[in-house]
Amino acid sequence: MLVETLAFVLVGLVVGATALLSLPAYFPSGWGLTMGTSLGSALLAGVITHFTLDGGHPAAAIAVSLVASALLTSVLARPDLAAGRQPAHRHRPHRAGSHRRQRHA
Secondary structure, X not given: OHHHHHXXXXXXXXXXXXXXXXXXXXXXXXXXXXXXXHHHHXXXXXXXXXXXXXXXXXHHHHHHHHHHXXXXXXXXXXXXXXXXXXXXXXXXXXXXXXXXXXXXX
């Protein structure tokens, strides 16, 4: 279990570092939250998978750890705040005073 735990830690660190180095503008929350999320999710998913599979499939536990870490780290990504991108609004921009109805006397 010790070797698997070290593998889970390594997976979490690699996923977090890859996310921060490849897309730094997408993670405005900083390296602490990103690395903590990737490390914590890799450890938690790996340990849960290890005990679920009775420790018989360490490669599967590491693979699940990798996928879970990547998915939960991607939740932190904010591509709308990346430099040079305009936020995509779902609604048309409002004109000043357009929300008020005109009353006719």
